[in-house]
Amino acid sequence: MLNSQGIKGPPYRFIHGNNKQVAELRREAVSKPLGLTNEIFPHVQPHMYSWINKYGKNYLCWDGVRAEIVVSDPESESARDGLVTVVGEKWVKQRKLANHVFHGESLKNMIPAVITSVETLVARWKGREGKEIEVFEEFKLMTSEVISRTAFGSSYLEGEKIFDMLNKLLELMVLNLFKTRIPFINKFWKPADLLESEKLAKEVQDIVLKIVKKREDKVENGEADGFGNDFLGLLVNAYHDPDEKNRLSLDDLVDECKTFYFGGQETVSSLLSWTVLLLAIHGDWQEKARREVIDTFGHQIPHPEGLAKLKTITMIIYETLRLYGPSAGLMRKAGRQVQLGNVDLPSDVDILVLNIATHHDPQIWGEDVHLFKPERFEEGIAKATNHNAGAFFPFGLGPRSCVGMNFATNEAKIALSMILQRYTFTLSPAYVHSPISFLTLKPQHGIQIILESLHDDS
Numbered sequence: 001m002l003n004s005q006g007i008k009g010p011p012y013r014f015i016h017g018n019n020k021q022v023a024e025l026r027r028e029a030v031s032k033p034l035g036l037t038n039e040i041f042p043h044v045q046p047h048m049y050s051w052i053n054k055y056g057k058n059y060l061c062w063d064g065v066r067a068e069i070v071v072s073d074p075e076s077e078s079a080r081d082g083l084v085t086v087v088g089e090k091w092v093k094q095r096k097l098a099n100h101v102f103h104g105e106s107l108k109n110m111i112p113a114v115i116t117s118v119e120t121l122v123a124r125w126k127g128r129e130g131k132e133i134e135v136f137e138e139f140k141l142m143t144s145e146v147i148s149r150t151a152f153g154s155s156y157l158e159g160e161k162i163f164d165m166l167n168k169l170l171e172l173m174v175l176n177l178f179k180t181r182i183p184f185i186n187k188f189w190k191p192a193d194l195l196e197s198e199k200l201a202k203e204v205q206d207i208v209l210k211i212v213k214k215r216e217d218k219v220e221n222g223e224a225d226g227f228g229n230d231f232l233g234l235l236v237n238a239y240h241d242p243d244e245k246n247r248l249s250l251d252d253l254v255d256e257c258k259t260f261y262f263g264g265q266e267t268v269s270s271l272l273s274w275t276v277l278l279l280a281i282h283g284d285w286q287e288k289a290r291r292e293v294i295d296t297f298g299h300q301i302p303h304p305e306g307l308a309k310l311k312t313i314t315m316i317i318y319e320t321l322r323l324y325g326p327s328a329g330l331m332r333k334a335g336r337q338v339q340l341g342n343v344d345l346p347s348d349v350d351i352l353v354l355n356i357a358t359h360h361d362p363q364i365w366g367e368d369v370h371l372f373k374p375e376r377f378e379e380g381i382a383k384a385t386n387h388n389a390g391a392f393f394p395f396g397l398g399p400r401s402c403v404g405m406n407f408a409t410n411e412a413k414i415a416l417s418m419i420l421q422r423y424t425f426t427l428s429p430a431y432v433h434s435p436i437s438f439l440t441l442k443p444q445h446g447i448q449i450i451l452e453s454l455h456d457d458s
């Protein structure tokens, strides 16, 4: 049906679809380092890069037996709006809750949690001046602490235990990403890794249940007059909602904790790592950013009014998100028949809207598309993209777009400000450039930098 309408793609292979070819191309790409360039698309998604060149910006491929339409043409933007509005009732409930959590006032309350976590980070760096530091692992620890503190408040140490397990779950998921699962057979026979993930998921559920119970007991005994105003507190409130329509089940509650963690931890550590890489290479931008931070905060901790005024840092973050955006694409299900340009898509097809292709497209950004030039965003996103809303969307599009966007940018601004106030940094000669996409965009061999303290006493 799609072929006859002009959507082409690699041929379907029995059961595996295109998965074997994808795995092979990806293996081949990551076996060779890249050289220090921002032209990362062919390295990160070699199959998508070659299929776009061969079949066009919108093409059809096969994830096992499932058909997937890949969309990377910003002209198809109106169709994307059609896609993103197809949402279920459960999503509406969760989204309401998430919007509540990320509302302005709650957002301000998160700032102290972020500052405390960055203080832990820079305290760990004391005495390591002149030595190599691998920042990707460092930022993972930091963003984990941030999420744990904002999600679980006073219970944040228990939160860290949960996240430890979620991390193991994530590793298992990543290992299985390109394995073809055959639904019918998996009903009767479960491989060891599937059993392991089910066991982990059960343990996560048990610990969350224990924390929830503790909070309920405190309210019952009169030790507290509410379930708490951190993320977990809001979830427990919703779990007790007298209105059945708004009430969360325990499974939903655990799911929300997972989404918050997966959504909020890997993405921000990825963004911070690539920003530090680019600033280590581009010392002039590092210096401009530092000047702005000192002009705004002096040597004090960052405050909300100042964060809103950081223009240079915002431009740097946008340009990093363009070149090294953590998410490669947005997954959508049509849910009903949808029109994409001139093409009718069947209702059950998976759709992947590829932002990495759009963000690296010279037809949109010009011949200097692969250069780090934060000045593109000097006059805002609309000007940088020529008012083409479909050209730059690191946080997604439409009603399903990232709820954590303001939280993430504030966290990144705070971390960068507090680092720039204390250190200058350069890239270590040991660094090997190889961005890879495993759920988020990661540096395959880490990012090694060398710090110099700006103050004699630290």
Ligand code: HEM
Pocket (backbone or CB within 6 Å): 095, 098, 259, 260, 263, 264, 265, 267, 268, 271, 325, 326, 327, 329, 330, 331, 394, 395, 396, 397, 398, 399, 400, 401, 402, 403, 404, 405, 407, 408
């Ligand atoms: C640089 C950091 C981040 C980036 C680049 C990012 C990007 C994205 C993208 C591309 C989506 C999918 C949007 C779509 O399908 O249209 C998404 C969804 C989501 N993000 Fe983020 N995100 C970031 C940080 C965060 C943080 C810090 C949190 C929470 C603490 C978070 C929570 C979520 C949630 C809950 C969703 C699902 C929204 C829904 O389905 O309604 N994200 N994010």
